Amino acid sequence: MALFENMLILVLVAIVLLQVSRRLSVPYPTMLALAGVLVAALPWAPDIAIDPQLALALFIAPALLDAAYDFAPREARRFWLPLFALAAIAVVLTTAAVAWAGVAIVGLPLAAAIALGALVAPPDAAAATAMLGRFALPRRTVTVLKGESLFNDAVALLIFSAAVVAATSTETSTAQMFGIAIAVPGGVVLGILFARCYLMIAPHLAGTLGGRLLEFVAGFGAWIIAERLHLSAVMTMVALAMTLARYGPERQSPHDRIHSYAIWEVVVFLLNVLAFLLMGLQARAIILRHDLDQLWPALSFAGIVLLIAIAVRLVWVLFYNRLVNYWPRLLGPLTPPTLAQGILVGWCGMRGVLTLAAALALPMGFPGRDLILLSALAVVLGTLILQGLTLGPLITLLNFAPDESFDEAVTKTRLALLDAALGELGGNESDAAQHLREAYLSDRATAEKGLHPRSVGDINDLCRDGIAAKRAKLAAMRRSGEIEDDVFHAMQEELDWIELAASPPDWVEIEES
Structure with missing residues (x-):
């Protein structure tokens, strides 16, 4: 009960801070971090532990599904070099630098120091994209940051898992290390197989609550099975989500898709x-059970780890940026990134939920566990506060030229879809076809101007005004007792769908903060 009560308090604090986040253009994970610390500092906050394996499954699985669903495999092939530089080399360099500090400064065992390095190495792009979405930034930069968050998690957790095995096993056998080596390809295969099975079953549950529950069973079940088989659960989730994103939308109804997106957004945020x-x-x-003589050295070391994590990423990204500008052939058909893009990517190193969940997953009795937990929290809080609060001013200072490629692609696609709809009418000259053809042509004329057909036009304005009048009349009929509540709710839902159809997407979408 104590956990639930504090969870409610944290949600209330988070709601208040998120309003501040929106007004000050601060990434919402920064505010969540502050809220977590504030609630934990309350005198009556309980001492609550969580099962290590549950921590990874509960927090990482849905976050990866949500992120991987929006990242296409062809983008990974297109941007393979920057993704490799960020998701592999940057993670390894950061892990090595932090591990060296752990061994040299506080005398951590090598395996434990590597585990700490792997914990704090992967940035959480969700923290960055929460801010980047508010600015007109190069589309390529945002795409690379999103892809990085997927693959750096896999690399970091693979190193982390190997380090934990080495630190907790009396003898590290060749079979154990071989199992770790095949974990990634095995996880990819399992994720694809799981997705295929889901795609065969899901159509039979379309439009039902069971269909929504199946999504959770498939997501968490894939993670658990991968863990049982000693495969990479991270790559299982990435492969599962990418496969579903590739083949699922064409088989899913709009009603199911709207419900699914809304549910997953709430679940990921709540977790x-x-x-x-x-x-x-x-x-x-940890702080309460240590005296000041022990605590200050630990906090000092945590600060050093924070500085190393920020500096290594920034230095490596800028080195890579200059390297590909000096030898542009390395990038093939891609245009080398500008120095401003390199500075932005290097500063987008906020750590987030993966670092937290992996730290919570450390087994009790792990060498230096308290120090590692403190350091992980310091890196998460430090990067979210320091980099999160300065990211907006930095973007303003760098003064990026607006990238309109996304809007241009949307306009081009919208016109192609309207042409397909006009072509379907063919030579049909019925009154209904003529009316629909006029509506399509009007929409096409609006779309050619780069505008959404539902954002302008007297008909759409009148339609929305009419819906508002219908809502007022419906509410009055309910209050007077002219209709029962079941009729009211049925008609309200009908008006909701009509209003969605008459409004451009950005007027009705849910904001992240």
């Missing part, structure tokens, strides 16, 4: 809230 709360509670417990 992020819980992760920050649990990490704050863990840090509070």
